[in-house]
Amino acid sequence: MKITVAGTEKQVADGITVAQLIEDEKVETPQYVTVTVNDEFVESGKFAETVIHEGDSIEFLYFMGGGSNGSDK
C-alpha cells in the first residue's frame, strides 16, 4: 500500500504498524521520537498497536538542541 512518510510517498507492506515503520525508516533515538498520523499524535506507548492504513501521512518529530553551548562549555 501507498503511504506518505515525511512528505514523501512510499510503498509499504499492508498492515504495517508505527513501530515497524520506525524500524524500517531507521529512525534515530526511536524512544524519543514524536509521531503523527494524519496530523494527530500517536501516544508513544501505542506505536506497536497503531496500524497504518493506505493513504495515511506519517511524520516523525525529533528533539533538536543546538544554539548556544552554554551549559557544556
Add this chain to the structure above:
Amino acid sequence: MALTNEQIERYSRHIILKEVGAKGQKKLLNAKVLIIGAGGLGAPAALYLAAAGVGTIGIADADEVDLSNLQRQVIHSTADIGKPKVQSAKESMEAINPDVKVITYHKFLTSDNILDIIKDYDFILDGTDNFPAKFLINDACVMAKKPFSHAGIIRFKGQLMTYVPGEGPCYRCVFRDPPPKDAVPTCKQAGVIGAMGGVIGSLQAMEAVKYIIGQGKLLTGSLLTYDALSMTFHKIQLPRDTSTCPVCGTHPTITKLIDYEQTVCEGVGL
C-alpha cells in the same frame, strides 16, 4: 514619533515594502525582543534584528566566548575570546545600529528569574542548546502568555516553530518531557555545520519581524524542518487539539516552572 532623515535612509529597503512602510518600521523601533542564548542561533538572529532596527534587544547568556564558538557564532570575533558573550554581542549590535538599545543578562535563566526577565518583552527567541532550558522557556512563555520562536540545530539539520498564545500548540504539546541527559545527541557531541545557525537563526529573526509588523503567516501550528544535505524544507502540520497538553491545555498539570537539571555548578545553561 517621526522617523529622522537618517532613519528613513537606513531603513529605506524596509520602508519601500508595502508590508512594512514607515508604520511597520516604527513598530520595529518600538519593539522589544529577548534572545536567549548568544550562540549559533542567537548570533545571526541578533545581528538581523539589530540591523532591522528592533528598538530594544535583550540578550541572555551566562557564557564567555570560546575559540570553538567562532565557527558559527558570527556575532563574536577572535578578539572577543574570553569576553562574556552578551557583552561581545552587545558591542556588535551597537556597532551595526546605534538606534538599538541592548540589555544584557549575563546569567543562567532559571525558574526563579525567567518570568521577571521575559515580562518586559514582546517576543522571545529560544536560541539555547539544551532541553531543560527549552522546556523552561516554553513553560514560562505559556504561563506569561508570551509569543516565542523555538529552534534546534544539529549536524546538517535544523527546525523551528512559533508559539503564539491561543493560536496553536506549544513545544510541550509536541514533546512532553525533556529526554534524559545525553540520550539525544548534542551539537558538541555530534557537530553542526556553521551556516545552519545562520539559516535557522535568520528564520527565527524573520518570525519575530513578521510578528512585530503583523504581516504574513507565522509558523504557529507547524514545525518547519530543514535538511541541508538533501536541500529540502518540510513543513509538518501539528495537531490542532492542545487540550491535553500539561502546560497549555485546558487542565494544566504543570503550573509551576521546573528546573530539570540542577547540578551544583550548572543550573540551566544557556
